[in-house]
Amino acid sequence: MKNYRGVRKWLNAVLVLGVAGMLTFAGCTEVDDTLGYELVPGNQQMEMRLHSIRKGFEARMFMSDSVKSSNLSYGYFGTTKSDTFGIRKAGFMTQYLWASISDRKNWYGYRPIFDSLQLLLSVSSYAGDTLQPQRFGVYRILNNDYLKDNDGNGDGTTDTTFFTSFNPVEAGCIDANDPLFTFTFPDGTTTGPATTAVTLEPTAAGLDYVKELMMQEGKYKNDSTVYTNDSLWVNYFCGLAILPLDFNGTTGATFATTLAESGMMLYGRNRDSVDATLIRDTLQTLFYFYDEYATTYGNVSVNTVERTNTRYIDYDAIVEKPGGGTVEPQQPFELGYVEGMGGALVELTLTDEFLSVLGELQAEQEDEGYRTVAINQALLSIYVDGVTDGGWEQGFSQKVIERFDASISRLGLYTDFKTLTPVSDYAYDYEQQYEVTLPYGGYLNRSLGCYTLNISSHIQRLWRAYQEAPIDPETGERQYTEAQKRMMTLYLAPGATDLFTFNRIALQGGIKAGENAPIHMELTYTLIK
Numbered sequence: 151m152k153n154y155r156g157v158r159k160w161l162n163a164v165l166v167l168g169v170a171g172m173l174t175f176a177g178c179t180e181v182d183d184t185l186g187y188e189l190v191p192g193n194q195q196m197e198m199r200l201h202s203i204r205k206g207f208e209a210r211m212f213m214s215d216s217v218k219s220s221n222l223s224y225g226y227f228g229t230t231k232s233d234t235f236g237i238r239k240a241g242f243m244t245q246y247l248w249a250s251i252s253d254r255k256n257w258y259g260y261r262p263i264f265d266s267l268q269l270l271l272s273v274s275s276y277a278g279d280t281l282q283p284q285r286f287g288v289y290r291i292l293n294n295d296y297l298k299d300n301d302g303n304g305d306g307t308t309d310t311t312f313f314t315s316f317n318p319v320e321a322g323c324i325d326a327n328d329p330l331f332t333f334t335f336p337d338g339t340t341t342g343p344a345t346t347a348v349t350l351e352p353t354a355a356g357l358d359y360v361k362e363l364m365m366q367e368g369k370y371k372n373d374s375t376v377y378t379n380d381s382l383w384v385n386y387f388c389g390l391a392i393l394p395l396d397f398n399g400t401t402g403a404t405f406a407t408t409l410a411e412s413g414m415m416l417y418g419r420n421r422d423s424v425d426a427t428l429i430r431d432t433l434q435t436l437f438y439f440y441d442e443y444a445t446t447y448g449n450v451s452v453n454t455v456e457r458t459n460t461r462y463i464d465y466d467a468i469v470e471k472p473g474g475g476t477v478e479p480q481q482p483f484e485l486g487y488v489e490g491m492g493g494a495l496v497e498l499t500l501t502d503e504f505l506s507v508l509g510e511l512q513a514e515q516e517d518e519g520y521r522t523v524a525i526n527q528a529l530l531s532i533y534v535d536g537v538t539d540g541g542w543e544q545g546f547s548q549k550v551i552e553r554f555d556a557s558i559s560r561l562g563l564y565t566d567f568k569t570l571t572p573v574s575d576y577a578y579d580y581e582q583q584y585e586v587t588l589p590y591g592g593y594l595n596r597s598l599g600c601y602t603l604n605i606s607s608h609i610q611r612l613w614r615a616y617q618e619a620p621i622d623p624e625t626g627e628r629q630y631t632e633a634q635k636r637m638m639t640l641y642l643a644p645g646a647t648d649l650f651t652f653n654r655i656a657l658q659g660g661i662k663a664g665e666n667a668p669i670h671m672e673l674t675y676t677l678i679k
Contacts, residue, residue: 206504
């Protein structure tokens with residue numbers, strides 16, 4: 151038994167010494183990564199390389215007139231002023247329905263008295279100076295004609311798709327000179343983003359409107375069927391528009407109210423039918439705004455946005471014209487802008503100079519005997535105004551940091567902004583549906599002062615298109631299909647899930663000027679034999 155235990159101890163000691171020797175040997179020896187590489191079959195050998203592309207990017211200003219603004223979950227209202235972005239006025243139109251009344255049996259009763267009408271708000275987001283008072287008008291939507299032929303096809307069918315450029319005055323929806331009510335929000339002292347109710351100030355037209363609501367005047371005088379039939383309601387009380395009035399402040403603010411949680415509350419009293427000098431009861435009637443889940447009535451809302459030109463942005467010139475392109479041809483810029491709510495964005499063109507880099511890849515492939523090229527990663531970097539080339543190594547000024555704080559959280563990249571068709575890497579529908587995070591990124595990298603977009607798949611497709619395109623024997627130029635050409639013009643705009651962001655950002659283009667940091671791409675690829 152003793153001999154057995156002695157052998158075991160001896161074996162354990164030898165094992166420990168052997169392992170220690172192996173670790174020492176491994177720690178002091180360099181590994182030859184190429185060992186056996188010559189044994190890999192020739193058709194399986196590969197080499198990874200990195201190429202920094204700093205040319206071939208042309209960025210121009212652009213604005214689409216087709217940013218959908220109808221039937222959103224939010225109603226946007228307010229005026230903001232900016233030296234760069236001008237004056238932006240936002241308002242909204244909405245259908246509304248009756249929700250409840252304190253006396254369903256007698257309705258408004260005998261000779262009701264109107265006390266007040268409150269606008270119910272549920273502000274979910276805002277931007278700007280919320281202490282500066284703003285004035286708003288509440289207008290009656292005169293008819294539902296704006297819902298017909300809105301798409302311009304002439305068939306008279308109802309169409310509830312509208313864009314930010316929709317103008318309710320020009321469309322004959324409202325009389326801008328005849329508001330029903332006015333109100334101040336915020337008032338600079340007691341009301342602000344947390345406010346849930348604002349008392350409306352009725353005009354003479356507004357008092358007449360209230361009488362119709364209380365069934366004292368109009369087509370449905372003493373007739374409650376308008377309250378019990380949604381079809382009658384939306385065809386008589388067609389809806390309301392809340393639009394900003396003139397603003398004399400310096401900065402202003404824009405607010406978003408959740409429509410499903412917004413509406414109006416009417417307060418009143420009615421009289422005793424025997425002795426009209428006696429008050430019989432108090433009255434409360436609740437009306438609610440746009441209902442996104444309604445299948446028939448009360449499910450229409452439209453946001454409208456107006457802008458003024460500035461010396462930095464000529465919105466009238468950069469807006470898309472019907473035949474494509476902009477109203478006035480735009481030149482590549484050193485500094486451009488991206489904003490939400492249907493505003494300015496960037497049209498990014500990958501020029502022939504960029505495509506020539508793909509030609510260099512093909513030359514490498516052919517000259518060095520490789521069979522193909524695979525794009526591993528294509529990182530597109532777009533820098534914020536004020537960031538210098540290499541400046542991130544020394545840190546950023548306070549002014550640049552403030553731009554970071556006010557920036558758009560994520561940028562999307564599209565091949566067709568009108569239809570929100572993204573590059574293949576930015577599959578935002580897939581990202582939302584499966585709650586995954588795409589490698590695409592698109593977020594601001596505050597350490598480098600740029601937005602980084604991983605568009606590897608799109609560049610791989612572009613590379614294939616370059617290879618497949620035939621060469622014109624006379625000009626020596628590659629002939630691309632229309633579909634392939636569309637891959638070379640991209641649109642940089644707010645992310646598809648945040649098109650109505652209040653934030654804005656100034657970005658540097660693809661032109662090198664002074665110490666700025668122009669657009670560039672870091673391309674990682676593999677040559678395969």
